[in-house]
Amino acid sequence: MNPLVQIRSEHNTPDHRTQPVKELAVLSGKGGTGKTSLVASFAALAANSVLADGDVDAADLHLLAAPRIVRREPFIGGNQAVIDPSLCTGCGLCEDLCRFEAIYTNGPGDLSWAALPHIDPLACEGCGVCAWFCPAAAIQMEPMVNGEWFISETRFGPMVHARLGAAQENSGKLVSLVRTTAKQIAMERGLDLVLIDGSPGVGCPVIASVTGAGMALIATEPTPSGLHDMERVAELTAHFHVPTALCVNKWDLNPSMSDLIESWALERGMSLAGRVRYSRAASRAQIEGKTIVEYAGDGLAEDIRRVWEALRLLPAPTEGNVPWPPRENPAGWVSDH
Ligand code: SF4
Numbered sequence: 270m271n272p273l274v275q276i277r278s279e280h281n282t283p284d285h286r287t288q289p290v291k292e293l294a295v296l297s298g299k300g301g302t303g304k305t306s307l308v309a310s311f312a313a314l315a316a317n318s319v320l321a322d323g324d325v326d327a328a329d330l331h332l333l334a335a336p337r338i339v340r341r342e343p344f345i346g347g348n349q350a351v352i353d354p355s356l357c358t359g360c361g362l363c364e365d366l367c368r369f370e371a372i373y374t375n376g377p378g379d380l381s382w383a384a385l386p387h388i389d390p391l392a393c394e395g396c397g398v399c400a401w402f403c404p405a406a407a408i409q410m411e412p413m414v415n416g417e418w419f420i421s422e423t424r425f426g427p428m429v430h431a432r433l434g435a436a437q438e439n440s441g442k443l444v445s446l447v448r449t450t451a452k453q454i455a456m457e458r459g460l461d462l463v464l465i466d467g468s469p470g471v472g473c474p475v476i477a478s479v480t481g482a483g484m485a486l487i488a489t490e491p492t493p494s495g496l497h498d499m500e501r502v503a504e505l506t507a508h509f510h511v512p513t514a515l516c517v518n519k520w521d522l523n524p525s526m527s528d529l530i531e532s533w534a535l536e537r538g539m540s541l542a543g544r545v546r547y548s549r550a551a552s553r554a555q556i557e558g559k560t561i562v563e564y565a566g567d568g569l570a571e572d573i574r575r576v577w578e579a580l581r582l583l584p585a586p587t588e589g590n591v592p593w594p595p596r597e598n599p600a601g602w603v604s605d606h
C-alpha cells in the first residue's frame with residue numbers, strides 16, 4: 270500500500286490536497302549549534318507540522334522525537350556497474366575509460382579469474398561509461414541501495430527521516446526524497462508546515478534542504494567561526510533566494526560577538542528571529558529525550574518560544590522561490606491552527 274495512503278487511513282484524516290504547505294529549513298554552518306533542538310521544540314510548539322530530518326548523514330532528530338516507524342523503504346540512490354565475467358573478454362577498455370579509477374585489472378588479455386576486471390563499489394560513481402563502451406556488452410548498470418528512509422509517527426505528528434549507508438553518497442537526492450514525502454504527507458493530512466532539520470554546512474544535502482523552501486532559519490553561536498560559518502550559509506540561502514532569519518544560540522556566552530553577528534545579518538537583509546541563552550537545561554532535556562520546551566527550566570524554553578513567535582510573524586513568502594529580500598506581509602508566515 271502507498272505509505273501516504275496508509276498513514277492517512279490509519280488516522281482517518283480528511284483529504285486537504287489544496288492546502289498550501291510551507292517549508293521552514295533550519296540550518297547551521299556547523300554541527301552542534303543547537304539546530305536540531307530548535308527544530309524539535311518548534312515541532313512541539315507548532316502542532317500543525319510534519320518533521321523532515323534532512324540531516325541524513327548524521328540523523329539525530331529521532332533521539333528527541335522518538336519516532337514509531339510505520340513504513341520503511343530502501344533508498345536507491347543510483348546505479349552501479351556490474352561485470353558479467355562470462356561475457357568479459359578481458360580487453361581492459363573499461364579500466365582505461367573509467368575516470369574514477371573504479372575498475373582494476375591485471376591488463377588486457379589476461380583471462381584468469383583474478384585478472385578479470387573488478388569494480389570497487391565505493392569508487393564507482395555510476396556514470397555508465399564502461400557499460401556503454403564495453404565491446405562485449407559484459408557490463409550492466411544495476412540499482413544500488415544506498416540507505417533507508419522512513420515514515421514515522423511522533424508525539425508531534427508525522428516525521429520523515431532517513432539513514433544513509435556508511436560511505437554512501439547521493440545524500441542530496443535522499444534529502445529531496447525526504448522533503449517531497451514530508452510535503453505529500455502534509456497535504457494528505459491538511460497540515461500546512463514542514464519543519465526541515467537541515468544538514469550542517471553548505472554541501473549537497475544542505476542545498477537539497479533549502480532550495481525552494483519558504484523560509485530558512487540559521488542557527489549559529491557567538492564565536493568567530495560561528496560568524497564565518499553563518500556567512501557561508503547565508504550566501505547559500507541568498508543565492509537560492511530563500512528568505513532567511515537568524516537565531517544566535519548561547520548568545521550570552523559572548524554578547525559583543527552576538528551583536529556583531531546580528532549586525533552582519535541585518536546589513537544583508539536577513540531577519541532576526543531572536544536569541545537563545547546558554548543553559549545546562551539543554552543537555553538535561555536531551556538526556557531525558559525531551560525537547561527544551563517540554564523540559565522547560567530557567568528561561569531557555571521561553572527564549573525558544575519567543576524565537577518561534579518571531580518566525581511566525583515574519584513576512585510571508587510567495588510559493589516556491591521568493592524575491593530577496595522578502596516582501597512585507599503583515600499576515601505573518603507560520604500560522605496556528
Ligand atoms: S570493456 Fe568489457 S570486455 Fe573489456 S575488460 Fe571491460 S568488461 Fe571486459
Ligand code: SF4
Nearest residue numbers: 367393394396397399
Ligand atoms: S560506471 Fe563509471 S565510475 Fe562506475 S566503474 Fe563504470 S566507468 Fe567507472
